[in-house]
Amino acid sequence: xxxxGFCTLLRRDFLRAGLTPAVMLSWHSFASALEPDHDQRYxxxxxxxxxxxxxxxxGSWDENPFGDGCWRSSWFYASLLVIFENDRKxxxxxxxxxxxxxxxxxxxxxxxxxxxxxSHGFKLWKHDKPFTRDQLAPLLYLLACIRKxxxxxxxxxxAKKIVKDLSEHxxxxxxxxDKHGEIGPNLGFLIHSLCDSYGVVxxxxxxxxxxxxxxxxxxxxxxxxxxxxADNQLRRIMGRDPKSLHExxxxxxxxxxxxxxxQFCFETSLQVFNATADYEGTGKREFKVGGKTxxxxxxxxxxxxxxxxxxxQLSLLRVLHGNxxxxxxxxRGMLSKPARxxxxxxxxxxxxxxxxxxxxxxxxxxxxxxxxDNDIVMAQRPKKYMDGTFPxxxxxxxxxRLTLDYVILKALSCLWG
Numbered sequence: 001x002x003x004x005g006f007c008t009l010l011r012r013d014f015l016r017a018g019l020t021p022a023v024m025l026s027w028h029s030f031a032s033a034l035e036p037d038h039d040q041r042y043x044x045x046x047x048x049x050x051x052x053x054x055x056x057x058x059g060s061w062d063e064n065p066f067g068d069g070c071w072r073s074s075w076f077y078a079s080l081l082v083i084f085e086n087d088r089k090x091x092x093x094x095x096x097x098x099x100x101x102x103x104x105x106x107x108x109x110x111x112x113x114x115x116x117x118x119s120h121g122f123k124l125w126k127h128d129k130p131f132t133r134d135q136l137a138p139l140l141y142l143l144a145c146i147r148k149x150x151x152x153x154x155x156x157x158x159a160k161k162i163v164k165d166l167s168e169h170x171x172x173x174x175x176x177x178d179k180h181g182e183i184g185p186n187l188g189f190l191i192h193s194l195c196d197s198y199g200v201v202x203x204x205x206x207x208x209x210x211x212x213x214x215x216x217x218x219x220x221x222x223x224x225x226x227x228x229x230a231d232n233q234l235r236r237i238m239g240r241d242p243k244s245l246h247e248x249x250x251x252x253x254x255x256x257x258x259x260x261x262x263q264f265c266f267e268t269s270l271q272v273f274n275a276t277a278d279y280e281g282t283g284k285r286e287f288k289v290g291g292k293t294x295x296x297x298x299x300x301x302x303x304x305x306x307x308x309x310x311x312x313q314l315s316l317l318r319v320l321h322g323n324x325x326x327x328x329x330x331x332r333g334m335l336s337k338p339a340r341x342x343x344x345x346x347x348x349x350x351x352x353x354x355x356x357x358x359x360x361x362x363x364x365x366x367x368x369x370x371x372x373d374n375d376i377v378m379a380q381r382p383k384k385y386m387d388g389t390f391p392x393x394x395x396x397x398x399x400x401r402l403t404l405d406y407v408i409l410k411a412l413s414c415l416w417g
Contacts, residue, residue, distance in 0.1 A: 043099030
């Protein structure tokens with residue numbers, strides 16, 4: 001692992017000891033040997049305590065290494081589990097070369113469950129940034145992969161505890177944090193699916209104030225109609241002769257209607273994601289959903305980064321339900337515009353655009369410099385794919401960082417290719 005902090009301490013101790021310039025020259029040689037080079041490995045990014053995937057610091061890479069740690073770790077470990085399940089040869093190669101394994105994924109989820117998932121919300125490990133919806137989306141993807149892949153019962157129990165916590169937050173209408181911590185009905189649909197998979201009862205308030213900030217007004221009105229239909233259906237049921245109530249399960253019907261509502265919101269969010277392709281990178285202020293034109297005005301809520309997280313949402317459903325679900329086949333088609341607009345191979349894979357495996361393999365050694373981006377996942381930046389910045393031709397050296405995109409793309413190829 002890159003040891004700049006360690007080297008700084010060594011240099012300080014050398015100076016205190018009054019060492020000669022010759023010895024100091026030797027220290028510089030030693031420090032240089034510890035800096036990143038072309039032999040960087042994914043294992044260099046793994047925090048030993050929490051198994052969080054870090055951003056290495058040093059030089060111009062001066063951000064908190066734990067920043068967006070849950071988001072980055074969830075994407076990486078979910079992808080690693082998918083590869084483990086679907087392409088064992090590729091997994092073994094990655095594990096041997098980079099010093100990572102699915103055990104790191106299991107450790108990460110157990111640590112998150114114990115230290116970051118609480119009754120009051122979620123938090124990031126060793127970082128004061130609020131836990132947001134953007135962190136949650138790939139975490140849900142990882143929870144699905146933990147449920148389906150690998151053989152760690154301890155990790156599954158830890159993941160189940162997180163799913164239970166999410167269900168309780170939904171029941172009480174709690175945010176995961178004070179800033180951008182609303183769960184939202186589109187992610188509520190995924191939580192409902194995870195609850196079914198883990199055998200957890202999905203709970204919700206009978207009079208939810210549904211959050212749909214990223215859904216156009218017309219869509220919200222339609223969603224409200226679904227909710228009203230559910231309420232009316234319940235009134236009809238509860239108004240029956242009590243003797244006949246044994247014929248139905250009011251709670252079951254309420255949950256079915258509520259799930260329909262959540263599914264509608266999820267589908268609508270995909271339409272908004274698809275429409276974002278006409279906005280991101282072009283500056284257009286209008287888009288169409290359901291044949292109607294709307295003023296976008298959502299650049300703070302929906303952008304290429306959010307749509308990239310949408311790939312995790314769809315992949316979660318693919319993991320839980322396989323490739324025969326008709327809804328999933330339809331939903332992946334809702335992301336056709338980002339693929340056509342050349343948002344990068346991740347979007348093309350999920351949308352069903354054929355990708356040459358050689359292109360995916362070319363990402364195995366892709367590095368990035370700080371002047372190009374502040375993170376090590378290129379797929380989240382569709383604008384930079386559209387303008388030709390990505391994928392970069394950066395020579396590996398101590399100033400560059402190995403990207404995580406190869407593992408992410410390999411997994412998406414396994415799921416959707």
